[in-house]
Amino acid sequence: MKETVEGREARRYLSALAPALVVLAALFVYPLLGIVHRSVYKGGYTLDLYRQIFRVPVYLQVLLATFKVSALVTLVCLVLGYPLAYVLATRRPRTAQLLMIIVVLPFFTSIIVRTYAWMVLLGRNGIVNQYLMMLGLTSTPMALLYNQAGVIIGMSYVLLPYMVLTVYSVMRGIDPGLVRAAHSLGASRLQAFRRVFLPLSLPGIAGGTLLVFILSLGFFITPALMGGPGDVMIAMLIEREVEITLNWSFASALAVVLLALTLLGFAGYNRLLRLDRVFEGRG
Amino acid sequence: MAAAEGIDGGAEVRLHELTKTYGSVVAVCDVSVTVAPGSFFTLLGPSGSGKTTTLMMVAGFASPTSGEVFVDGRPMAALPPQKRHLGMVFQSYAVFPHLTVFDNVAFPLQIRKTSRLETLHRVADALELVRLTGYERRLPRQLSGGEQQRVALARALVFRPRVLLMDEPLGALDKKLRAHMQLELKHIQQRLHVTVLYVTHDQEEALTMSDRVAVMQGGRIEQVGTPAELYDRPASRFVADFLGESNFLDAVAVSTERDGRWRCRAAGGLEFIGVGAAALAAGQAVTAAVRPEKLVLAEDAAALGAGANACKGLVEEAIYVGDVTRYRVGLGADGALIIKMPNRFAARSLASGAAVALAWSPDDTRVFPRATA
Numbered sequence: 082m083k084e085t086v087e088g089r090e091a092r093r094y095l096s097a098l099a100p101a102l103v104v105l106a107a108l109f110v111y112p113l114l115g116i117v118h119r120s121v122y123k124g125g126y127t128l129d130l131y132r133q134i135f136r137v138p139v140y141l142q143v144l145l146a147t148f149k150v151s152a153l154v155t156l157v158c159l160v161l162g163y164p165l166a167y168v169l170a171t172r173r174p175r176t177a178q179l180l181m182i183i184v185v186l187p188f189f190t191s192i193i194v195r196t197y198a199w200m201v202l203l204g205r206n207g208i209v210n211q212y213l214m215m216l217g218l219t220s221t222p223m224a225l226l227y228n229q230a231g232v233i234i235g236m237s238y239v240l241l242p243y244m245v246l247t248v249y250s251v252m253r254g255i256d257p258g259l260v261r262a263a264h265s266l267g268a269s270r271l272q273a274f275r276r277v278f279l280p281l282s283l284p285g286i287a288g289g290t291l292l293v294f295i296l297s298l299g300f301f302i303t304p305a306l307m308g309g310p311g312d313v314m315i316a317m318l319i320e321r322e323v324e325i326t327l328n329w330s331f332a333s334a335l336a337v338v339l340l341a342l343t344l345l346g347f348a349g350y351n352r353l354l355r356l357d358r359v360f361e362g363r364g
Numbered sequence: 365m366a367a368a369e370g371i372d373g374g375a376e377v378r379l380h381e382l383t384k385t386y387g388s389v390v391a392v393c394d395v396s397v398t399v400a401p402g403s404f405f406t407l408l409g410p411s412g413s414g415k416t417t418t419l420m421m422v423a424g425f426a427s428p429t430s431g432e433v434f435v436d437g438r439p440m441a442a443l444p445p446q447k448r449h450l451g452m453v454f455q456s457y458a459v460f461p462h463l464t465v466f467d468n469v470a471f472p473l474q475i476r477k478t479s480r481l482e483t484l485h486r487v488a489d490a491l492e493l494v495r496l497t498g499y500e501r502r503l504p505r506q507l508s509g510g511e512q513q514r515v516a517l518a519r520a521l522v523f524r525p526r527v528l529l530m531d532e533p534l535g536a537l538d539k540k541l542r543a544h545m546q547l548e549l550k551h552i553q554q555r556l557h558v559t560v561l562y563v564t565h566d567q568e569e570a571l572t573m574s575d576r577v578a579v580m581q582g583g584r585i586e587q588v589g590t591p592a593e594l595y596d597r598p599a600s601r602f603v604a605d606f607l608g609e610s611n612f613l614d615a616v617a618v619s620t621e622r623d624g625r626w627r628c629r630a631a632g633g634l635e636f637i638g639v640g641a642a643a644l645a646a647g648q649a650v651t652a653a654v655r656p657e658k659l660v661l662a663e664d665a666a667a668l669g670a671g672a673n674a675c676k677g678l679v680e681e682a683i684y685v686g687d688v689t690r691y692r693v694g695l696g697a698d699g700a701l702i703i704k705m706p707n708r709f710a711a712r713s714l715a716s717g718a719a720v721a722l723a724w725s726p727d728d729t730r731v732f733p734r735a736t737a
Contacts, residue, residue, distance in 0.1 A: 261454070262458035264425075265520070266471055267476060276471070
């Protein structure tokens with residue numbers, strides 16, 4: 082009896098999921114399989130393209146640089162985003178709402194427009210450098226554009242809301258009574274934060290960093306516009322193969338390697354943090 | 365075991381003219397009360413009566429607009445909650461979900477840098493006290509509501525506070541478990557001699573556990589007393605109504621009798637004698653309160669002695685509720701009285717429509733002044 086009820090429920094969920102699954106299958110899974118196929122099929126099945134990726138140093142260097150930039154961007158987003166999310170989650174609802182609108186506002190503008198805006202701000206004679214020199218913090222303009230610093234500033238700016246929203250949603254679920262209880266048990270504000278609030282917000286940190294990191298890996302516009310010649314990211318390399326070299330098979334192989342490394346990183350991360358077990362019994 | 369628990373008696377808690385306002389809203393008004401060391405004291409009132417706000421001011425989570433909280437004569441105003449060294453149990457349990465039972469209970473000890481060995485002993489003692497030995501490695505989500513609340517209790521007691529504050533700690537439990545936990549709490553309190561300041565809206569809970577109860581309404585204390593004092597000699601209509609059940613008869617005070625008693629006449633002409641709960645004057649509008657279980661059938665009235673109040677009426681409704689049967693007896697123009705009769709006398713159950721004569725003692729009749737529009 083119970084099983085039929087559960088079976089019926091499973092069917093109902095499945096029917097609700099069906100439209101999304103159909104769309105995903107047609108627009109994501111099918112093309113993905115096409116890419117994988119293209120990367121190994123050239124008149125016959127071969128792994129030549131992959132051999133080439135791992136033999137020529139530049140591809141691995143770009144991959145490594147991509148992971149490094151993504152990690153730095155993730156770190157910057159976490160350091161800036163966590164305190165912001167904390168303020169959002171602990172202020173009165175009215176204040177929080179206003180701040181939230183400000184956080185989400187950039188989403189209403191095109192990413193290209195925003196990136197160009199940063200280029201104006203960060204240029205040699207841009208507003209940022211003007212202020213820095215006016216305040217006497219630097220005598221000559223700092224190079225904030227067309228180098229890795231520019232890439233990281235630009236990407237962090239674009240990705241910050243993703244971090245804030247993810248961390249915020251977890252923090253909102255933390256019962257303020259727990260912090261209060263910690264105080265009643267003798268914990269100072271710092272102790273209550275470190276021993277209660279921070280560990281409980283860990284799933285948010287994990288989710289936010291993962292999201293930002295994965296989005297960073299595929300970033301294209303910002304590094305292309307704000308980076309220098311040395312700041313090539315893997316997505317730019319893939320674009321070049323598609324648009325200029327017209328070597329779609331090689332582009333496919335690069336994409337598959339990126340996907341594989343991303344999945345590998347995801348699995349390792351999940352294992353490291355044991356997200357699924359944070360709130361489960363330790364048996 | 366007893367030696368290891370080591371709370372050397374509770375502290376005295378004194379609230380002095382405590383007032384809390386939020387803008388123009390007065391949440392707590394001029395509350396003064398002294399809680400004897402080692403006693404179980406309850407703030408009882410409906411929601412919005414200011415009882416929780418009062419408790420929060422003792423805990424330090426709300427600061428009084430005026431007035432002061434003293435613990436053993438020491439003013440608390442300057443101390444944040446974490447420096448007050450008061451145990452607290454919340455309605456929502458507030459057990460840390462990411463920590464095991466052991467780590468939850470050890471939390472206040474670790475904050476206080478207690479040695480590892482001492483912590484092990486104290487946590488073991490605290491868990492034994494709440495009968496959760498063997499649960500050390502479990503996480504809160506693996507526990508029932510009652511078990512979580514016991515973890516919260518152990519955690520609030522393990523650092524040996526001399527005062528334990530409890531904010532409706534049993535509110536989220538089902539009825540049976542609540543009754544069981546009431547007794548357990550009372551026993552623990554008596555064993556540790558800790559002073560308990562308890563907040564509830566459940567009058568039965570207050571009567572069961574408390575040495576003394578303060579009934580609150582509208583931010584003020586209506587009456588402070590032992591459970592028996594409050595139940596048998598309520599000082600106001602509100603207390604008579606909120607604590608237990610009462611029949612109310614609107615009447616007029618006619619003349620004074622001996623010992624502060626008053627002869628009263630109800631609107632329908634029924635005359636009775638009751639004890640004035642406040643100063644009354646002849647001709648004043650009053651409300652008289654009688655507990656349903658104090659009313660008896662006239663043939664059982666011998667025990668009441670001479671001078672008992674009496675009336676006649678018709679049984680309008682009989683409701684069997686297990687241990688007792690509740691009858692509503694219509695008195696015509698004087699309204700109706702609810703009477704409760706134990707079902708020991710099953711053979712004598714009254715049918716609807718039966719004519720009955722009732723009697724009750726003047727001593728069980730409280731007469732309050734009534735505000736007239």
